[in-house]
Amino acid sequence: MNIAFKGEHLLPGQLGQFFIVLAFGSALLSTIAYYFATVNKNPLDKSWNKLGRIGFRINTASVVGIGCCLFYIIYNHFFEYHYAWAHSSRNLPVYYIISSYWEGQEGSFWLWAFWQGILGNVLIWKAKSWENPVMTIVALSQTLLSSMLLGVVIFTRVGSSPFILLREAIQAPIFSSPEYLGFIKDGNGLNPLLQNYWMVIHPPTLFLGFASMVVPFAYAIAGLWQKRYKEWIQPAISYALFSVMILGTGIIMGSFWAYESLNFNGFWAWDPVENASMIPWLTLIAAVHVLIVYKNTGQSYFTATFLVLISFVLVLYASFLTRSGILGETSVHAFTDLGMFWHLVIDVLIFLAIAAAAVAARWKELPFSKKEEETYSREFWMFVGACFLGLSCLQLVAVTSIPVFNAIFGTHAAPPNEPVNFYNVFQSGFAVVVTLLAGFTQFLKYKNTDATKFYITTVIYFVFSLLIGGVIIYYTGIYHNHWIYSVLMIGAVYSVMANAKILADVFKGKIKLAGSAVAHIGFGLLLIGAVISASTSSVISINNTGTSYGSEFARQGNNPRENIMLYRNEPVQMGPYLVTYLTDSVALPNHFFKVDYKRMGSDGKVKEEFVLKPNVQANRKMGLVPSPDTRHYLFHDVYTHVSMANIKFDDEMTGEGNGGHDEASDDKNYDPPILHEVAVGDSIPYRDGVIYLKGINKNATVQDIKLKDNDVSVGAELEIHTHGNVYKSEPVYMIKDGSSFDFARRVPDAGLKLRFSKIIPGKTPADFKFEISVYQQPESKKPYIVMKAIEFQDINFFWSGTIIMVIGFLLSIFRRNKELKTA
Amino acid sequence: MKKGSILGIVVIAIAIAVIISTYSKTSSYGSFKEAMTSAAPLQIVGHLDKSKELYYDATKDANYFSFYMTDNKGQECKVVFTGTKPQDFERSEQVVLTGQMSGNEFHASKILMKCPSKYTQDKVEVTEYKAKSATI
Numbered sequence: 040m041n042i043a044f045k046g047e048h049l050l051p052g053q054l055g056q057f058f059i060v061l062a063f064g065s066a067l068l069s070t071i072a073y074y075f076a077t078v079n080k081n082p083l084d085k086s087w088n089k090l091g092r093i094g095f096r097i098n099t100a101s102v103v104g105i106g107c108c109l110f111y112i113i114y115n116h117f118f119e120y121h122y123a124w125a126h127s128s129r130n131l132p133v134y135y136i137i138s139s140y141w142e143g144q145e146g147s148f149w150l151w152a153f154w155q156g157i158l159g160n161v162l163i164w165k166a167k168s169w170e171n172p173v174m175t176i177v178a179l180s181q182t183l184l185s186s187m188l189l190g191v192v193i194f195t196r197v198g199s200s201p202f203i204l205l206r207e208a209i210q211a212p213i214f215s216s217p218e219y220l221g222f223i224k225d226g227n228g229l230n231p232l233l234q235n236y237w238m239v240i241h242p243p244t245l246f247l248g249f250a251s252m253v254v255p256f257a258y259a260i261a262g263l264w265q266k267r268y269k270e271w272i273q274p275a276i277s278y279a280l281f282s283v284m285i286l287g288t289g290i291i292m293g294s295f296w297a298y299e300s301l302n303f304n305g306f307w308a309w310d311p312v313e314n315a316s317m318i319p320w321l322t323l324i325a326a327v328h329v330l331i332v333y334k335n336t337g338q339s340y341f342t343a344t345f346l347v348l349i350s351f352v353l354v355l356y357a358s359f360l361t362r363s364g365i366l367g368e369t370s371v372h373a374f375t376d377l378g379m380f381w382h383l384v385i386d387v388l389i390f391l392a393i394a395a396a397a398v399a400a401r402w403k404e405l406p407f408s409k410k411e412e413e414t415y416s417r418e419f420w421m422f423v424g425a426c427f428l429g430l431s432c433l434q435l436v437a438v439t440s441i442p443v444f445n446a447i448f449g450t451h452a453a454p455p456n457e458p459v460n461f462y463n464v465f466q467s468g469f470a471v472v473v474t475l476l477a478g479f480t481q482f483l484k485y486k487n488t489d490a491t492k493f494y495i496t497t498v499i500y501f502v503f504s505l506l507i508g509g510v511i512i513y514y515t516g517i518y519h520n521h522w523i524y525s526v527l528m529i530g531a532v533y534s535v536m537a538n539a540k541i542l543a544d545v546f547k548g549k550i551k552l553a554g555s556a557v558a559h560i561g562f563g564l565l566l567i568g569a570v571i572s573a574s575t576s577s578v579i580s581i582n583n584t585g586t587s588y589g590s591e592f593a594r595q596g597n598n599p600r601e602n603i604m605l606y607r608n609e610p611v612q613m614g615p616y617l618v619t620y621l622t623d624s625v626a627l628p629n630h631f632f633k634v635d636y637k638r639m640g641s642d643g644k645v646k647e648e649f650v651l652k653p654n655v656q657a658n659r660k661m662g663l664v665p666s667p668d669t670r671h672y673l674f675h676d677v678y679t680h681v682s683m684a685n686i687k688f689d690d691e692m693t694g695e696g697n698g699g700h701d702e703a704s705d706d707k708n709y710d711p712p713i714l715h716e717v718a719v720g721d722s723i724p725y726r727d728g729v730i731y732l733k734g735i736n737k738n739a740t741v742q743d744i745k746l747k748d749n750d751v752s753v754g755a756e757l758e759i760h761t762h763g764n765v766y767k768s769e770p771v772y773m774i775k776d777g778s779s780f781d782f783a784r785r786v787p788d789a790g791l792k793l794r795f796s797k798i799i800p801g802k803t804p805a806d807f808k809f810e811i812s813v814y815q816q817p818e819s820k821k822p823y824i825v826m827k828a829i830e831f832q833d834i835n836f837f838w839s840g841t842i843i844m845v846i847g848f849l850l851s852i853f854r855r856n857k858e859l860k861t862a
Numbered sequence: 863m864k865k866g867s868i869l870g871i872v873v874i875a876i877a878i879a880v881i882i883s884t885y886s887k888t889s890s891y892g893s894f895k896e897a898m899t900s901a902a903p904l905q906i907v908g909h910l911d912k913s914k915e916l917y918y919d920a921t922k923d924a925n926y927f928s929f930y931m932t933d934n935k936g937q938e939c940k941v942v943f944t945g946t947k948p949q950d951f952e953r954s955e956q957v958v959l960t961g962q963m964s965g966n967e968f969h970a971s972k973i974l975m976k977c978p979s980k981y982t983q984d985k986v987e988v989t990e991y992k993a994k995s996a997t998i
Contacts, residue, residue, distance in 0.1 A: 433881075437880060452891075461887055602925050683946045
């Protein structure tokens with residue numbers, strides 16, 4: 040099997056593979072060194088610490104090296120590498136090479152390792168006395184991540200390397216030829232859905248969020264390990280806030296991406312992959328609250344530690360869910376298994392074991408509080424809130440893990456039939472409790488509060504929220520839906536109002552509270568937007584015209600017919616809009632459809648008109664891939680996507696330009712012609728309108744044909760009236776050198792081809808008749824699109840709430856960091 | 863009783879309620895035979911019968927799509943879906959339907975399909991390349 044393959048570039052791959060092994064080795068070295076640095080009793084001996092730092096820095100440099108090699112390979116289209124072949128192609132713009140990086144699992148592991156490397160270096164720089172124990176954990180996590188990329192065979196294949204060659208990855212006879220590369224002209228290309236600018240920034244943000252969760256985990260372990268039960272809290276709060284902020288932003292970015300460019304029918308679909316990213320977020324946000332409780336009162340130490348620890352274990356569990364292929368039957372978006380199932384399981388178990396062992400070893404020393412919290416204390420209700428966040432997480436874990444339980448117990452349970460409704464109702468229930476708590480807990484003080492004063496403020500604000508919420512519920516029509524949404528609306532309004540009061544106090548000088556008030560207001564607004572748009576979104580493209588397939592089918596009626604059919608230039612009434620599919624334009628690989636919307640007032644005049652351009656990629660490998668286009672208003676959005684169109688595939692489009700049109704085969708695209716003998720001024724009715732013969736042009740010219748004296752060339756001036764549009768066309772009849780020809784004219788917008796096929800002479804010129812052949816496109820050949828349109832209410836609250844929440848997190852981080860410095 | 867214990871009991875009670883309701887809501891993967899007798903909607907895993915007709919004609923009805931599926935027990939049934947044909951349906955390796963029987967047809971309210979994994983896809987691609995190079 041020693042074939043000298045031609046044209047392969049093996050150096051970047053070998054270099055990359057070297058970096059992978061180096062990254063793994065150096066991370067392992069760093070872990071061991073930091074471990075001994077931690078257990079070392081001699082405080083003056085810095086050698087282990089030095090070794091740990093060197094190891095970690097080599098690791099970071101190697102991870103960067105891996106990235107550079109991979110970029111070089113993809114950028115230069117070295118398709119002898121499987122990763123480049125599978126995830127990119129020659130015509131991929133440079134900025135999407137970035138996205139092709141994380142289309143595959145290996146690339147996303149790399150991204151995770153990269154961020155963790157950066158964070159590790161920040162910790163080396165900032166952590167001071169915490170460096171050794173904290174970095175032991177971070178380096179261990181880095182070791183495990185690097186091992187995912189190894190792709191080396193130790194008993195079985197460990198990890199999956201991005202530098203594997205195509206001929207190694209795939210078995211095919213073609214690879215026995217030394218010149219096989221000559222046949223591999225292009226890569227598979229990037230999934231069209233990922234060719235979107237959100238895909239360039241969403242995964243890095245999300246993975247920074249995931250990666251950063253190791254830091255609070257490492258601090259919690261370090262706190263237990265070093266018996267510094269109180270001190271770890273302060274830095275952990277800052278890092279946990281950072282994680283929650285970044286991960287939250289990443290999740291919402293994903294939701295914005297789904298809303299703007301995927302046909303998910305909305306911003307959140309409770310897909311297992313989406314849930315997987317939300318699960319650790321929920322526990323960590325609960326952890327942040329309990330950490331603050333512990334810091335202020337010394338209560339709930341165990342809960343705080345537990346939540347921090349479980350959050351990171353859940354991050355790993357989530358990555359197991361999405362990467363091991365176990366979600367197969369329940370999710371469309373999960374990765375397929377790369378043979379790393381057990382590797383991922385071991386990863387989860389290692390960290391679970393570390394967490395359990397650390398807590399068990401120190402169980403007797405843990406600072407359990409003897410005193411019970413006061414009922415009128417902030418800490419008690421923050422604790423309750425954290426419990427409910429935990430419950431909400433539990434519900435997500437329980438449902439998302441159904442396939443895991445099936446695999447363990449050999450059962451065959453299927454996820455709920457109506458998952459979206461199921462989750463919405465359940466999660467709304469938890470959210471109600473959380474929003475109410477996020478509201479009135481702000482009126483409480485730590486330790487104890489004057490009950491009467493508290494009740495008065497709480498009740499006043501609650502009554503106001505009831506009124507405002509009621510108005511919103513009435514006007515948006517939420518009450519038509521499940522009652523829980525109305526309750527949640529009131530809860531969310533209450534949360535916003537109560538925190539607005541706290542914010543007002545901030546301006547009176549209580550600056551410290553700004554972060555929490557702003558973040559909670561943002562959270563409330565986010566929920567208001569989510570509740571309104573999820574419970575009142577309505578499909579406006581209801582089709583009532585479709586041919587019925589027997590009464591049985593129509594009677595079923597459980598699924599409204601949510602797609603409408605638009606032929607080009609034939610206006611259709613859709614909800615309040617008169618929509619017309621005008622034209623399409625192609626900017627490969629995107630195929631844009633221009634759809635005109637008109638909204639008429641009661642007087643019949645056009646009140647509003649706009650054009651949306653949803654697009655579709657007709658990709659040979661992926662089929663039709665639609666991207667929606669949305670008309671944004673301040674308080675609602677009209678969201679449309681094309682679900683079907685009779686367009687050509689990319690590769691047919693590019694080949695089309697040079698091939699001439701063959702008349703005979705072109706006729707096949709039309710129904711058999713109908714001949715009409717008409718005089719000037721006559722009209723020809725046809726299926727979609729009327730054609731008028733306006734006149735005869737005696738001096739018609741046809742490009743590239745020179746006429747002699749005896750030749751005749753006349754054009755029929757035709758005017759086509761169809762669906763309120765007027766088109767002009769001039770087919771030409773010609774006698775040249777004694778033979779007659781005619782030149783047909785196509786009117787693509789009207790789906791017509793017209794020929795001036797004969798002149799029937801009369802006694803006087805006025806008696807002349809002209810034969811016009813009308814070719815109509817059959818309905819199925821006429822350009823059409825099938826479109827779905829949904830109206831979303833108040834989705835802007837959702838987005839703006841997110842931004843406000845992030846600002847709140849930032850303020851909190853600044854505050855906690857200040858405390859860290861002054862402490 | 864201490865507040866903490868009351869809270870603990872409440873939280874545990876809700877947790878149990880969550881788990882029970884989750885598993886009472888789960889449906890089961892069934893077969894067409896079971897669907898014949900079942901009144902409630904259920905989910906069926908199977909694969910597309912590629913030798914039979916896939917019917918979708920947007921010009922007739924943009925919301926009618928029918929095909930034949932063989933479930934995991936080997937029974938075949940006509941399936942009708944009220945909606946547009948999912949992209950790339952022909953290439954699906956496995957199909958999960960949610961819906962119920964109506965006469966002799968299975969009316970699906972949801973289709974989830976699984977496309978071939980990357981590795982098997984790769985093989986197909988390369989053989990295609992080979993065919994091309996042979997004709998040149």
